[in-house]
Amino acid sequence: QTHFLSLSLQAKMSRPVQARRLEGIDKNIWVEFVKLAATYSTVNLGQGFPDFPPPDFLKEAFVRALSGENHMLHQYTRAFGHPPLVKILAQFFGKLLGQDLDPMTNVMVTVGAYQALFCCFQAFVDDGDEVIIIEPFFDCYEPMVKMAGGMPVFVPLRPKAPKDGKLMSSADWQLDPAELASKFSERTKAIVLNSPNNPLGKVFSRGELEVIADLCVKHDVLCISDEVYEWLVYDGKEHIRIASLQGMWDRTVIIGSAGKTFSATGWKVGWTVGPNRLLQHLCTVHQNSVYHCATVAQEAVAQGFQRELKLYGKPESYFVQLPKELQQKRDWLIQSLDAVGMKPIIPEGTYFLVADISEFKSDVPDVPDSDEPYDSRFAKWMVKNKGLAAIPLSAFYCGAHKNNYNHFIRFCFAKEEATLKAANDILQKWKREKTNP
Amino acid sequence: TMAFRHKNTRRIEGLDSNVWVEFTKVAADPSIVNLGQGLPDISPPSYVKEELAKVAAVDRLNQYTRGFGHPSLVKALSQVYERVCGRKIDPLTDILVTVGAYGSLFSTIQALIEEGDEVIIIEPFYDCYEPMVKMAGAKPVFIPLRNKNDGNSASSADWVLDPAELANKFNSKTKAIILNTPHNPIGKVFTREELQVIADLCIKHDTLCISDEVYEWLVYKGNKHIKIATLPGMWERTITIGSAGKTYSVTGWKLGWSIGPQNLIKHLQVVHQNTLYTCPTPLQEALAQAFGIDYKRMDDPDCYFYSLSRELESKRDRMAQLLQEAGLKPVIPDGGYFMIVDVSTLNVDLSDVDEKQPYDYKFVKWMITSKKLSAIPLSAFCGPETKREFEKYIRFCFIKKDSTLDAAEVILKNWNKQTA
Numbered sequence: 001q002t003h004f005l006s007l008s009l010q011a012k013m014s015r016p017v018q019a020r021r022l023e024g025i026d027k028n029i030w031v032e033f034v035k036l037a038a039t040y041s042t043v044n045l046g047q048g049f050p051d052f053p054p055p056d057f058l059k060e061a062f063v064r065a066l067s068g069e070n071h072m073l074h075q076y077t078r079a080f081g082h083p084p085l086v087k088i089l090a091q092f093f094g095k096l097l098g099q100d101l102d103p104m105t106n107v108m109v110t111v112g113a114y115q116a117l118f119c120c121f122q123a124f125v126d127d128g129d130e131v132i133i134i135e136p137f138f139d140c141y142e143p144m145v146k147m148a149g150g151m152p153v154f155v156p157l158r159p160k161a162p163k164d165g166k167l168m169s170s171a172d173w174q175l176d177p178a179e180l181a182s183k184f185s186e187r188t189k190a191i192v193l194n195s196p197n198n199p200l201g202k203v204f205s206r207g208e209l210e211v212i213a214d215l216c217v218k219h220d221v222l223c224i225s226d227e228v229y230e231w232l233v234y235d236g237k238e239h240i241r242i243a244s245l246q247g248m249w250d251r252t253v254i255i256g257s258a259g260k261t262f263s264a265t266g267w268k269v270g271w272t273v274g275p276n277r278l279l280q281h282l283c284t285v286h287q288n289s290v291y292h293c294a295t296v297a298q299e300a301v302a303q304g305f306q307r308e309l310k311l312y313g314k315p316e317s318y319f320v321q322l323p324k325e326l327q328q329k330r331d332w333l334i335q336s337l338d339a340v341g342m343k344p345i346i347p348e349g350t351y352f353l354v355a356d357i358s359e360f361k362s363d364v365p366d367v368p369d370s371d372e373p374y375d376s377r378f379a380k381w382m383v384k385n386k387g388l389a390a391i392p393l394s395a396f397y398c399g400a401h402k403n404n405y406n407h408f409i410r411f412c413f414a415k416e417e418a419t420l421k422a423a424n425d426i427l428q429k430w431k432r433e434k435t436n437p
Numbered sequence: 438t439m440a441f442r443h444k445n446t447r448r449i450e451g452l453d454s455n456v457w458v459e460f461t462k463v464a465a466d467p468s469i470v471n472l473g474q475g476l477p478d479i480s481p482p483s484y485v486k487e488e489l490a491k492v493a494a495v496d497r498l499n500q501y502t503r504g505f506g507h508p509s510l511v512k513a514l515s516q517v518y519e520r521v522c523g524r525k526i527d528p529l530t531d532i533l534v535t536v537g538a539y540g541s542l543f544s545t546i547q548a549l550i551e552e553g554d555e556v557i558i559i560e561p562f563y564d565c566y567e568p569m570v571k572m573a574g575a576k577p578v579f580i581p582l583r584n585k586n587d588g589n590s591a592s593s594a595d596w597v598l599d600p601a602e603l604a605n606k607f608n609s610k611t612k613a614i615i616l617n618t619p620h621n622p623i624g625k626v627f628t629r630e631e632l633q634v635i636a637d638l639c640i641k642h643d644t645l646c647i648s649d650e651v652y653e654w655l656v657y658k659g660n661k662h663i664k665i666a667t668l669p670g671m672w673e674r675t676i677t678i679g680s681a682g683k684t685y686s687v688t689g690w691k692l693g694w695s696i697g698p699q700n701l702i703k704h705l706q707v708v709h710q711n712t713l714y715t716c717p718t719p720l721q722e723a724l725a726q727a728f729g730i731d732y733k734r735m736d737d738p739d740c741y742f743y744s745l746s747r748e749l750e751s752k753r754d755r756m757a758q759l760l761q762e763a764g765l766k767p768v769i770p771d772g773g774y775f776m777i778v779d780v781s782t783l784n785v786d787l788s789d790v791d792e793k794q795p796y797d798y799k800f801v802k803w804m805i806t807s808k809k810l811s812a813i814p815l816s817a818f819c820g821p822e823t824k825r826e827f828e829k830y831i832r833f834c835f836i837k838k839d840s841t842l843d844a845a846e847v848i849l850k851n852w853n854k855q856t857a
Contacts, residue, residue, distance in 0.1 A: 008609030013643050018704040019551035019573070026707045030714075031504065053496035062719075066489045071480040075689045076682075079458065111536050115713040126446045143711045148446070189443075220442055250441065266500045266718030281445040284453040288568045289543045290536040291457075294717055295689035296489075 025143035029395040036380060042387035043423045045333075048198065048352060050414040054264040055318050061303035065296045073295050080283050081109030081271070082298035088305040093254070093273050095312075097244055105276040108283055109293050113228045113257040113270035116282075118144055119289075120190075120224045120253050120272070123281035125150035129189035134175065136396035136405075138198045138226065154398050155183045157202065159345075159405075167338065168345045170202040177211050184215055190222040191215075193242060196229040199354055199396050199410040201347020203233050209242045217247040222278070228257035228270075231319045233349040234327040243274070250275050253282070258301045262318070263414070267297040326351055326413065329420060333413045336424040340431040351414035354393055358407045363434075374406040382409075388426045452568040456817035463805055470844045473801075473811040475621070475775065477686045477836040482741055484730060485685050489723035498718050505706050506534030506694070507721035513728035514679075514694055520735060522667050530699040533706055534716050538651045538680040538693035541705075543569055544712070545647050545676045545695060548704035550575045554612035559598065561818035561827060563621050563649065578606050579820035582623065593625040593770045600634050607638050613645040614638075616665060619652040622777050622818055622832040624770020626660045629668075636668045645701070646671065651680035651693070654742040656772040657750045666697070673698050676705070681724050686745065686836070690720045749774055749835070755842055756835040763849040767833075774836040777815060781829035795828040804831075810848045 030047065037046045044051075053059065065073050080086070083103070090103035101107065110116040117140060125131055127149035133141050135156040145152045157173040193212060195204040204212075216223050225242050233239045243252040253274040259265035272282055304318075311317040330346075333353060337344040343356040357378060364378045375392035383389045393408035413420065445453075461474055471478075480486075492498050505511070511528035519526050526532065535541040542565060550556060552574030558566050560581040570577045580603055582596040590596065616635060618627040627635075639646050648665050656662045666675040676697040682688035695705050734740040753770065760767040760778050767778040780800055787799040797814035805811045815830035835842070 006609070009643060012609055017645075017701065018548055018707075021551065022548065022704060022707050025711055028710050031710070034503075047501065049500040051497070051500075054499050059493055059499070062493050063490055066486055066493070071486075072478065073689060074481050074486070074687045075476045075478075076474070077689060078461075111713045111716075118712045123445055123449065124443060126448075140711065140714070147711050222443055251443070264499045266498060266502060268713070268715065268717045278443070280453070281449065284445065284449045287455050287458065288449065288452055288565065288572050289540070289712070290691070291539045291565070292537065292689075292691055294536075294691045294720060296720075297717060 021147050021149070023146075025146055029139055029391070033379070033389070033391060033395075036383050037389040040383045040387060041389035043419060043426060044389045045411040045413065045415065045419075045423055046383075046389035046391050048412045048414070049259075049265040050263045050351075051419055052263065052414070052416050054262050055304075057307055057318075058262050058264060058300060058304045061300035062296065064303075065299040073299055075295065076292050077295040077298065079287055079292050080104075081107055081293070082295060082302065084302040085109060085298045085305075088302050088309065089271055089273065092305055092309055095309075097241060097249070097273075099249070101273065102276070106273060106279060108272045108279050108286060109298060110270040110272060110286065111290055111293050112259060112268040113226065113255045114140065114268075115290065116253075116255045116270045116272045117141070117224070117226065119282040119285040120255075121145055121148040121150065122285045122289075123278075124222055125189055128187060130185060130187045131189055132180075132183050132191040132221075133398075134191075134193070134197075135398065135401060136197075136199055136393060137192070138194060139395055141192050142398055150189065151187075152398065153183050153188070154401065155180050156401070156404070157197075157200065167334070167343065170197070170200045170345055170347045170349075171205075173200055173202055173345075175208065175211070180211065181215060184219045184221065186219075188219055188221050190224050192224045192226065194226040195242075196227075196233060196239065196347075196349030198229065198350055199352050199391070199393060200345065201350045201352055201354070203237050203239060203348040206240050209240055209245060213242060213245040213248050216251060221251070223248065223252040224255070225252050226255045228255065228260040229350040230256065231261055232323050232326055232351055234323060234330060235348065237348050239349070251278075253278055258297075258304075262301065262304050263322070267301070269293065269297050269301050329413045329415065329417075332417075332420050333411060333423070336420070336427055337411075340427045342427070345408075352410050352412055354408045354410050356408055360430075360434075361407065373402045375409055378407075379409050386426050386430055388423060448572050448574065452572060456564055456813065460801070460811070460813060463802065463811070468809060469805055470810045470841060470848060472833040472835065472837065472841075472845060473813045475834045475836070476688045478841055479686060479836065479838050481686045482727075485687060485723065485727045488726040489719065492719045492722045492726075495722075498722050500718065501715055502718040502721060504710055504715045505529070506532055506716070507718060507725065509725035510534060510721040510728070513725045513732065514696070517728055517732050517735075518696055520732075522664060524667075524672065526696060527699065531696060531702055533695045533702055533709055534721060535693045535695060535709065536713060536716055537682060537691040538649065538678045539565060540691075540713075541676075541678040541693045541695040542566070542647070542649065544705040544708045545678070546570060546573050547712075548708045549645060549676075549701065550612055553610065555608070555610040556612060557603075557606050557614040558820070559614075559616070560820055560823050561622055561815055562615070563617060564817050566615050567820065575612065576610075577820065578611070579822065580606050581819075581823050581826070582620075582625065590768050591766070593620070593623045593768055593772075595768070596623050596625050598631065598634070603634065604638060607642045607644065609642070611642055611644050613647050615647045615649065617649040618665075619650075619656060619662065619770075619772025621652065621773055622775045622813070622815060623768060624773040624775055624777075626656050626662060626772040627665075629663050632663055632665045632668060636665060636671050639674060640670045644674070646675040648675055648677045650677055651683040652773040653679065654684060655746050655749055655774060657746065657753065657770075660771040662772065674701075676701060685724070685727060685741065690724070692716060692720055692724055752835045752837070752842065756833060756845075759842070759846050759849050760833075763852055774834060776833050776835060777830045778833065779829050780831055795824050797828045797831050801831055808848050808852060810845060
């Protein structure tokens, strides 16, 4: 065994073993907060998943698929999407978009919407490309852009003060059109749109989408449209698909999620819809990264959509019932929070809401020169001491902006009545302790 | 017309074509006896399906689980592999669950390989290795397995690496070597001595080893699957990849795993959390239960890991016999569920087929249309320099039910009669 290593070998051994593309993307808020919730929480309104089951018709479809005579459903299916699923998705979204969609070229199935996002960034973002991200944002957009060698460019939704005495709505958080326009440069490759928006619950209006669309067309920029909460809109609001706006179909990839659509987040079935000249590149990424998605869940989701197509717009449709139920839960939680002095922002959509915890600040003293944003320390204190798990809003901002809105936390209300009641009990008790220490 | 300048990124340039996309389409016709793509048409064991049915009824198992791997699954994997490897494996830090072994290969390569790196790939190779290495910006360096008996190959063991040739491929840029044992497509099971040659070079050049062992349980009499990670000095530099699809005949579950030291696995976990975050929950739970059942009977010949291997050995022998009776000389695999055969002896003249494809591509397409039998051309598994050498071989998959092999038998018997 030689003790003299060549210079080149020494150089190699002194380099980090991991690839440079991982630089700055190793931290992840969920790893920490999911662990905390698992350890301390009695009521988990943190991570975004329902604590109620998927609908019976979907579970039954799953059992039929796995135990049926056709055991080939346990083997590989078509790589870009199980034929029954892409066919029904093409039909369904074709109807919603008013277009003829080809299931083989206008739809690609992915391992959750998460992998759809990954394919988009890998397919279209090269070194030095800029990608506009609207804050607050679902946290994975930033590291995915970086991993693709791109530069995230942030533009904030800014809150307008609500009318006296009224609770703020997610509609009050808006982009400044001039500020947005200033973010577009010749290096801008894409903008990521998330409507309905996680974490605020904002549902972008037609006018707001038109501002974005005009800029995309003017600057020849792609739109990655994350619409996973498309069915969860309240108060009669309409979810408008930016791809249906003038000039947008050709430059938009629409992303959807069976997990959110059918309350089955653990199935990890997502999809992309768009023009072939964009989707073909997503297919290239997909066939060189995961290649196939699991078959049985795709078969079940296909059956779920077939049912929904038949019942579209009718009261028995899951897409009508689910938002109705969730709106009730939303209103419940709003009442609970408002009653104790946490100020909820009424979400127009999604199953999240954000609340201002300023009145509870005395429980968690400021730590000067702390690296950690206030709301993060607050959320950690709250789960450890009150057993109530929520996510700090700063998790949805880039590093430089984490302290801009650091007195808000996000709650997930896709929970059974019993869970929301238990949350209410915790909040009420907490308030009592504050007024009568 | 509106401006539109958007094309694909550099990283996927030239990676759009794919032998599977081409051949699975062609062979999808149900009248074709499909011995091409590597998927079983036998049923998975019934207890595996039953576990999945049980899981579907548990509400919380339809929602997100732990990102790096469902707790009961990583625990079950650590148990099985601790026993196999004879070392402690931490379920939380030494294992990552991925979307198939394919996902493990991707996570490993994205985590540890970058521009400026070279990666040694042994030919023939499972076709995704090359594009994945290229997508990471690195350079694939090929080295072929060579038939040491020069034309008279009866066994996969006849195909070997030349140690001096292999040593020459290593240099200061060599970040990793990809090993696949048991090997797809040849079915070679690397011996301890052969693995030691590779290990010595990895240690000497401080090179990582990406060991694709998806067929680890499918080794036939007289052969033993040895994990290169168990050789001295190798655990710390090896990622070992496994597959539920191949272990339990459930390729459509798309679950795989990477096992290795924490200081390497942690980087795969970073890739995973930035690509798809978590794998499906119900499938992971069902797989954990199935592993629990078989872990308990790892001393028992009825354990599925061994019973499947026995079942496949007789299919292997039958497939070999059918090909021999048709006048062909198949390479008998020591492991895996593929068999390669030199078809040049059939003298099928395809020179009038006006395509710039290698002979074996043309042969397989011709065989599909005229004989209703499909296989996969071997040149799909080769780098540019070796395609000529391998274009007389095609690959058959024999993890097929009896009726499929019966149908293949009819075609092969009639073929012989026709050409006689």
